[in-house]
Structure formats: structure tokens, C-alpha cells
Amino acid sequence: MTSQIPALTQPDTPRTDSVFSILSGFYSLDSGVPGLSQVILDKLNMKDYGEYRAAVEGKAEGISFRNYKEMFKKMEETFEFCTSCNRLPARLAEGQTLKRCVKCLNVYYCTKECQRKDWPLHKKVCKMLRLVAIDRLVEWLMFTGDLPLPTAKWSKPAAEVKNWDDWLGMQEDLAPRLDAASSGANMATLWKNVGRPRPADSDLQASLWRIQSEFLSRVLAVGTALRHFGLDPRAKPLTVHIAGASHNETMGARPTDYDELNNMFPGHQGIEVVLVGPEVADGPVTRPPLRSFGPRQRVYVSAHKGLYHHFWEDVVEKEEAAKPDLVVGFHPGFHANQGLLEGWLPTLLLLRDYDIPSFFTVFSEAELEASLHILQELEMHVRDSGTNPFSAQKPEQRHSSPNKAPVYCNSHYVRFQGSLPRAD
Structure with a gap:
């Protein structure tokens, strides 16, 4: 069943109070x-x-x-x-x-x-x-299929891979793959047509890595959250819901996008990732979530268009999808304006009242502080928060204010579950 989502009106004047x-x-x-x-x-x-x-x-x-x-x-x-x-x-x-x-x-x-x-x-x-100027051009290779690059199996257990340096130490073939992408036909087509000088190969390879890191940052955030909550997919199948998923996570998304979890948890019993949000883009992952778990050692990715609390009422409560073992949110933005907060409030209360392990990422320390303030007002039990060791390495420029310091996707996180414990 398709969830009802608020009607999108055409504003006569610019507005920033929408749930979208x-x-x-x-x-x-x-x-x-x-x-x-x-x-x-x-x-x-x-x-x-x-x-x-x-x-x-x-x-x-x-x-x-x-x-x-x-x-x-x-x-x-x-x-x-x-x-x-x-x-x-x-x-x-x-x-x-x-x-x-x-x-x-x-x-x-x-x-x-x-x-x-x-x-x-x-x-x-x-x-x-x-x-930033190089990255926003090289990012076109996400649409040509040159990115993301294939990754190698992990030679260390997940508990020992604590940051990008640990991850890169297991990727012996990454440099040749970066070299192949930087010297490929699509890269040549790009710089033939953009009307500016082609950067050095070293600059292009560095750009490819930054874009690759942004793609992987989301997957590794999910794996990190599973570990922090003590959820082991090798012990039992697990379901992860990505609340507030948007075009950023779903435009061009493929069913294999979360396969790095196979490397992180080899031999797992099955992991389901369901992307839920009113801005989910049409594509191969817009397919129904599982009612029962699929094959072992596979990651099943699906997507549902609608607000998360509507998805819960229309799909989860009717047992047309599994209840989540973990809910993750990438840059929910509910601190930004009243409209987004109103859209998120029923979901936040649902997560609190159903005692669901939750892990949200944000762009900056300032956004983290603002988000923590809102969660504390809602009496959420915040377990911990801080800098994400798998923050994206690609700087993000604010389009209309380029001289503001760039931010980074998934740079900080907050982990919470249930309500604040009450004193007897």
C-alpha cells in the first residue's frame, strides 16, 4: 500500500517551511x-x-x-x-x-x-x-557507471576497522582502480566538454576517492550503528530502515549499493535495508520490503515512498514488512525549520515510544548540537554522539553561499534509543 504524503503546492513566494x-x-x-x-x-x-x-x-x-x-x-x-x-x-x-x-x-x-x-x-x-569544483564535475561518473568502484573483501574483523585508514589498508587494488577510472573514456569525455583545463591525474584520482568515500560512508554508518548497538547479523537476520531517505540516497540507487555489509559481516544470516521517505526516487530499489527473510549472506535493498510514520502504520503494523532492528537517518535536517520538524516529529516519537535503536548522521557539529537539543526536549535517551570516523571526505559547498566553510556528509552522529530513564 502506498502511504499518503502531504500535497506539494506550488508556492507563490520562496518558502522553507515544507516537510519536503x-x-x-x-x-x-x-x-x-x-x-x-x-x-x-x-x-x-x-x-x-x-x-x-x-x-x-x-x-x-x-x-x-x-x-x-x-x-x-x-x-x-x-x-x-x-x-x-x-x-x-x-x-x-x-x-x-x-x-x-x-x-x-x-x-x-x-x-x-x-x-x-x-x-x-x-x-x-x-x-x-x-x-569542490573538481568533485561536482567528476561526480558525473556516478551516472556513467564508473563509480562507485568495486571494493575488496575485508581481511580484518569489523571491530578492528575503526576508521578510513583501517579500511584503506585492506584495499590493495584501490589505486589501480582509481587510475583506470581517471584514465577512462568517460573521464576523457568529461574534460573534453566542460570548458576548463583538465586537472592532473593525481587530482582526479583524489576526487574519485572523495566521491567513493561519500557513497561508502552511508553503508559504513549502518554497519557502525549495528556494532554500537550490539546487533550481529551473523547471529540472526536483521532489518534496517533508512528513515527520511531522499533523492540523494535513491537517485540511481542499485540493489547492490549496500553490499559492503557483506564484506563487513561475512557469513551473515541476511540483512534487509528499506529506504523510506517522501522524496524516494523511482528506480530498481523501489520494490516491496520483505515479509520474510531472503537468502543468507545477501543484502536486500528496497524503497518505499512516504513519510516514515505512515509507512509504519500502513505497512509495518499490517505485517507487510518486518519491524526494524535498527533505524538510521542520514541528515534528517529536522533542526533546519519548523516544517521539517513537524514532518519528523511523529517519526521521532514513534522511534522513542517503540524503543527502537536509532542512529542519525548530520553535516556538522553545529547541526549536531541543534539536533541534540531537539532530541533532549523530546526526552530521548541519547546513548552517545560525536565525530563519525567514516565521515565522507568530499567537501560540500553551500550553493548560494560558497564562502562558508564546506561541510561533509555523515561527519557527526547521534545514537539514541527509547525514553530517558526516570528516577524512582
Whole structure:
């Protein structure tokens, strides 16, 4: 059964109070650069937000470009505005053009005066934004099939793999795979069409690794949560629900995306991963969750479109899906605005009242503190929180405010279960 989710209206003015993070994020662009959301629609050949939403949910039809060169050009143009005064190209004086920072190739200025004025801020992040500019192009290889790269079986038990250094120490074939991807045909096509110099092979390989780390960070977060809660899939089959899953986790998702858990827990009895969220994108994983466990030593990935508490009422309580041994949330964002908090509140209360082991990741320490405050107000029993040793290594730039320090996916976590214990 398909869960009911709130109707998505077309706002007359930018809004950030929706239960949909896509909508909140899209229109929050305008708070930094007025008019940026419309520029993005125009450059991507979309007539309205409905088409944009359809695209990120995997439903778009007829949105195409004549060639790769046009596609990459239009994508880059969505980043073109003056970083100092926020002026868009359409608002420049006649004969005036935006100039790009020659060091990072990431930010733009309308005048030398704006660039000089902005330099005290920009110099703090210029080197990092150069990596961001490379990564957002190389990330295209996620859609060509070049990424993610295959991984090797673990030579150590999961308890001994405590961070990326431990993981990399088991990946003897990673360097040749990075080299093959950086010298492949799709990488050549990319830099032939983007209109900027091709970086050194070492820079491209580093970029490939950063993007690979973001992909694996989610899987390793699930495995880390299982270990922290003492849940052993080798002892019995386990079900994991990913609450609040969005287009970020499901666009282009494949049934094999969580197979690193096979390496982490060799010989396991079966692991089911169900991605649940109102922004789940259509694709191979949008298939029903299991009613009974599948084959041993396999990870079964499925997805359900809808708010998590509706999924619980419509599917789990009717025994059309297994109850979870663990619930994970990647960047729930309920701290960001009232609309997202209202959308999450029934789910948070459900997790608390059903005493479900839960593990959420966030982008930064500031977001962690804000999220902890909300969980404490809800009298959640927070078991621990802190820096995630498997944080993604790819820096994330805030589109409309590029000079803010980049953040990293899954950089921090909070682990909670049930209500705060009450004194007798």
C-alpha cells in the first residue's frame, strides 16, 4: 500500500517551511541569492518547480540537452553569480560579464572591486573550493557507471576497522582502480566538454576517492550503528530502515549499493535495508520490503515512498514488512525549520515510544548540537554522539553561499534509543 504524503503546492513566494527537504532546500537558495532558483530552472530547461522535483525523483521526461558540452555549460551557469554582491548575470550592466576566480574556478565576481572586497572571506576557503569544483564535475561518473568502484573483501574483523585508514589498508587494488577510472573514456569525455583545463591525474584520482568515500560512508554508518548497538547479523537476520531517505540516497540507487555489509559481516544470516521517505526516487530499489527473510549472506535493498510514520502504520503494523532492528537517518535536517520538524516529529516519537535503536548522521557539529537539543526536549535517551570516523571526505559547498566553510556528509552522529530513564 502506498502511504499518503502531504500535497506539494506550488508556492507563490520562496518558502522553507515544507516537510519536503527538496522544496526547502531549493527555495532557500533565494534567501542567499534572490532569483537563483529561477536561474536554475531556466538553465536546466525546466518550466517550473514541478519539473525540477520530477527530475530529482527520477520521473522527468523530455528534459535533455543537445550534447555533453551544452549540458555541462548549463550546469556551470547555475553557479554563476557575484559571490560578493549576489548579482546574477541578467542584472549586470550592458557589456559587463562575470569573471571566475582563477585559483579555485568555483566562484564569480562582477567587478574587481567586488573580488577585492570578498578576498578576506574567500582566501580562507579558496583551496578547498577548488576541490569542490573538481568533485561536482567528476561526480558525473556516478551516472556513467564508473563509480562507485568495486571494493575488496575485508581481511580484518569489523571491530578492528575503526576508521578510513583501517579500511584503506585492506584495499590493495584501490589505486589501480582509481587510475583506470581517471584514465577512462568517460573521464576523457568529461574534460573534453566542460570548458576548463583538465586537472592532473593525481587530482582526479583524489576526487574519485572523495566521491567513493561519500557513497561508502552511508553503508559504513549502518554497519557502525549495528556494532554500537550490539546487533550481529551473523547471529540472526536483521532489518534496517533508512528513515527520511531522499533523492540523494535513491537517485540511481542499485540493489547492490549496500553490499559492503557483506564484506563487513561475512557469513551473515541476511540483512534487509528499506529506504523510506517522501522524496524516494523511482528506480530498481523501489520494490516491496520483505515479509520474510531472503537468502543468507545477501543484502536486500528496497524503497518505499512516504513519510516514515505512515509507512509504519500502513505497512509495518499490517505485517507487510518486518519491524526494524535498527533505524538510521542520514541528515534528517529536522533542526533546519519548523516544517521539517513537524514532518519528523511523529517519526521521532514513534522511534522513542517503540524503543527502537536509532542512529542519525548530520553535516556538522553545529547541526549536531541543534539536533541534540531537539532530541533532549523530546526526552530521548541519547546513548552517545560525536565525530563519525567514516565521515565522507568530499567537501560540500553551500550553493548560494560558497564562502562558508564546506561541510561533509555523515561527519557527526547521534545514537539514541527509547525514553530517558526516570528516577524512582
